[in-house]
Amino acid sequence: MKIFLKILVIIVAFVAVIAVVILLLQFIPYGKNHVNPPVVKEPTWDSPTTRILAQRACFDCHSNETTWPWYSNIAPMSWLIQKDVDEGRQKLNFSEWQRAASFDDLDEIGEVIREGEMPPFVYYPMHPEARLNEAEKQALISGLENTVR
Numbered sequence: 001m002k003i004f005l006k007i008l009v010i011i012v013a014f015v016a017v018i019a020v021v022i023l024l025l026q027f028i029p030y031g032k033n034h035v036n037p038p039v040v041k042e043p044t045w046d047s048p049t050t051r052i053l054a055q056r057a058c059f060d061c062h063s064n065e066t067t068w069p070w071y072s073n074i075a076p077m078s079w080l081i082q083k084d085v086d087e088g089r090q091k092l093n094f095s096e097w098q099r100a101a102s103f104d105d106l107d108e109i110g111e112v113i114r115e116g117e118m119p120p121f122v123y124y125p126m127h128p129e130a131r132l133n134e135a136e137k138q139a140l141i142s143g144l145e146n147t148v149r
């Protein structure tokens with residue numbers, strides 16, 4: 001019985017320490033910059049379908065129209081999401097297309113979709129709507145190719 005009590009105390013202490021650590025993480029200022037800057041210039045989409053597919057699969061990280069979910073306010077998820085959006089927007093931003101000329105390799109867009117690199121796999125569990133079937137992937141790739149040419 002005594003050993004059982006000891007184990008219980010250890011478990012409770014362990015859980016308490018983890019809770020305190022998670023609580024303290026919330027005070028780290030990084031990950032709270034949930035700003036959606038204005039949409040400056042979108043590409044001239046070849047069709048509304050292309051935009052809808054891009055919106056479903058890419059806009060959260062590659063536009064200024066990010067939907068920030070509730071868990072984006074909770075560290076450590078907030079850090080990963082902030083980093084994805086900051087880096088994603090910097091590489092390719094469908095809301096600041098005037099910068100697209102500086103994007104060195106627009107062909108890469110089709111490639112990352114074809115190879116399943118984008119969206120990143122960690123994104124799918126919370127965003128099942130971003131999972132495109134083969135036909136949708138093809139439509140997005142050729143649509144984006146027609147859009148950027």
Ligand code: HEC
Nearest residue numbers: 057058060061084087088091092108109112118119120123
């Ligand atoms: C969850 C966030 C997220 C989503 C959704 C997402 N991306 Fe990305 N993307 C990133 C990040 C972060 C980077 C920069 C880091 C990297 O290259 O892995 C990036 C980089 C890229 C690059 C540059 C690749 C390179 O090697 O430089 C392209 C092109 C791209 N994404 C296209 C897309 C397209 C097209 C979609 C939609 C089908 C999409 N991404 C969806 C986060 C995302």
